[in-house]
Amino acid sequence: MTERVAVLGGGVAGLTAAHELSRRGFDVTVYEAGERVGGKARSVPVPGTGDPPLPGEHGFRFFPGFYRHVIDTMERIPDGDGRTVADHLVPTERTLVARIHGDHRRADVGTPDTLGEWFSRIRPAGGEVPPREAAFYTERMLELLTSCERRRRKELDEVTWWDFLEADRMSDGYRAQLVEPTQALVAIQPRRASARTVGRVYAQLLVGQLDPRVETERILDGPTSEVWLQPWREHVESLGADVVTGARVTDLELSGHRIAGATVDHGGDRERVTADRYVLAVPVEVAVDLLTEDLRRAAPSLAGIRHLETAWMNGIQFYLREDVPVVAGHQLFVDSPWALTAISQAQFWNCDLRERGDGEVEGVLSVIVSDWNEPGRVYGKPAKECTPGEIREEVWTQLCAHLNREGRERLHEDLVVDWFLDPELRQTDDGVENDAPLLVNTVGALKHRPPADPEVPNLYIAGDYARTNTDLASMEAADEAGRRAANAVLDDAGSTAQRCRVWELSEPSIFEPLKAQDRVRYRLGLPHPGRARTQVRGALRDLLA
Known part of the structure; x- marks a missing residue:
């Protein structure tokens, strides 16, 4: 008899688990x-912008070179035109590091061609950091790369x-x-x-830049749901799965x-769902509410998710x-006090925006706000205390302060046809509330993250808060977590089907001998060699101060 699996949540993790299990x-x-x-x-779709409507989003998507799980999944999703959705990934060329005062910096993201370019990539921040501090930073990165896994954990x-x-x-x-800059990253x-x-993610991004075999950074050539997620849903359904939207899980019965x-809950109508196995693929803040005291006692490894933290990282499109x-x-x-990052999307998209909305739009500037607690420049309030209109004005003002310099006006108010704030932000009397915060990796969080197979025999965890090699809350971690949950289902069901592939993060093999040395030092209770040298220098500095 075919086993029934209820996947509770249809994000990247849930769709991955459904994809892998239905095809098996x-x-x-x-x-x-x-x-x-x-x-x-x-x-x-942005409401009220015509037919077809303009595309909006929670925040722009990007796919760095170290993503392997999600790319592998995309390579197995047909796009309906004889290709796969992975064929809709296009490379970026460079990153702009913009300042209000001081020089802008444009950093190439492709693989270096000359020895000088290689050294410029490794040297931190060009000439803007004092040489001694740049050297210290490089030492710290090398300490990360040469630390054994137990020391890291x-x-x-x-x-x-x-x-x-x-x-x-x-x-x-x-x-x-x-x-x-970690504010923009995590x-x-x-x-x-x-x-x-x-440190691990920074190392992955750097290694990705130096590896000629991979594209350092890619984005999709159109709105995410159109070129990836909707074809994915259709493919999962073609494999025999049912996908029910507007269906919010409110309770797990133990x-x-x-x-x-x-x-x-289907918009007020409640349904009791039964299955042989349950894959919990909801966001961490939702999972916390579903874990009753009885369930935490039955699965002690889930109790720690109460201690995992979230932060705000939401977008606005102009x-x-x-x-x-x-x-x-x-x-x-x-x-920018609100730690803004952005991308101008039309240059990468394989669609004509003039055919959407009222025909006036030719470009989309998609912006992410990563710091919602720092006061802004216009109203002197944190983003979370602003109205949507105030958020729009603050973000635009901060962008203009960086880009309109030295007599050149790149952005001006007359350019803006419309704007759209992440719909997960709800306006309240005190500003906005966020219905979709992002898991963040705070100090000590690793020990609180659950495995794919907690102690309840027919419950499995798929979400970027589960324990994964990827570690950072991301689409890549979600895809890996979905694979791990699927593998746990296969194991418990005694399936003979091939297990889903799970990759380790790849680091340069040149550091392996030094990691092996550090494993010995860690077992002996000794500090990392680099840390020992730093401690000596610090002691000398204190003596001479």
Whole structure:
């Protein structure tokens, strides 16, 4: 008899689990709370902008070179035109690091061609950081790359990125260029971020730039749901799965040591769902509400998710009368109090925006706000205390302050046809509330993250908060978590089907001998060799101070 699997959540993790299990013969039903699959990755039609409408989104998507799980999945999804959705990935060329004062920097993201270019990639932040501090930063990155895994898990996960890089004693340029950009990467302050997580991801991004076999950074050639997520849903359904949207899970029913059912809300109508196995693929803040005291007792490994933290990282799109490419890639606005990043999308999209809305739009500037707690420049309030209209004005003002310089006006108000704020932000009397926060990797979070197979025999965890090799909350981690949950289902069901492939993060093999040396030192209770040298230098500095 075919086993029935209820996948509770239709984001990237849930769709991955459904994809892998349905193609292996399981009877799968996906229950997604929203009207569209894909979770935070989805794009949405902007209400009131015509037919077809303009595309909006939670935030722009990008696919760095170290993504392997999600790319492999995309390579197995037909796009309906004889290709796969992976064929809709296009490379960026460079990143703009914009300042209000000081020089802008355009960094190539392709593989270096000359020896000089290789050294320029490794040297941090060009000439904006004092040489001694740049050398210290490089030492710290090498310490990360040469630390054994046990040291990373036991020591580096308990240290903030700020303290690991000793930011308090460094220059403003060091902090602005090398420490604080984590705000745009993982949506949290470097004073809270785990050095293990941030350092590993930075290393992956750097290695990706230096590896000629991979594209350093890619984006989709159209709105995400149109070129990826909707074809994915259709493919999963073609494999025999059912996908039900507008179906929010509200309760997990525990009977003995097993899940006996789940309650799903269809816009006020409740349904009791039963299956042989249940894959929980909802966001972490939703999962916390579903974990009753009885369920936490039955599955102690799930109790820790109450301690996982989230932050805000939401987007706004500006629809422009003229396309303003700025740079053929992403833009980082380092002097913006709200930690803005952006990309001008029309230059990459294989669609004509003039055929959407009222025909006036030729460009889309998609912006992500990563710091919602710092006061803005216009109203002096944090983003979360602003109205949607105030958020729009603040973001536009901060963009203009960076891009309209030296007599050149790239952005002006007359360009804006319309704008769209992430619909997960609800206006309240005090500003906005966020219905879709992002999991963040704070110090010590690793020990609270659950495995794919907790102690309840027919319950499985798929979400970017599960324990994965990828670690960072991302589409890649979600895809990996979906694969791990599918593999756990296959194991428990005694299936003979091939298991889903799971990759380790790839690091340069040149560091393996040094990692082996550090494994010995860690077992002996000794510090990392680089840390020992730093401690000696610090002691000498204190003596001479």
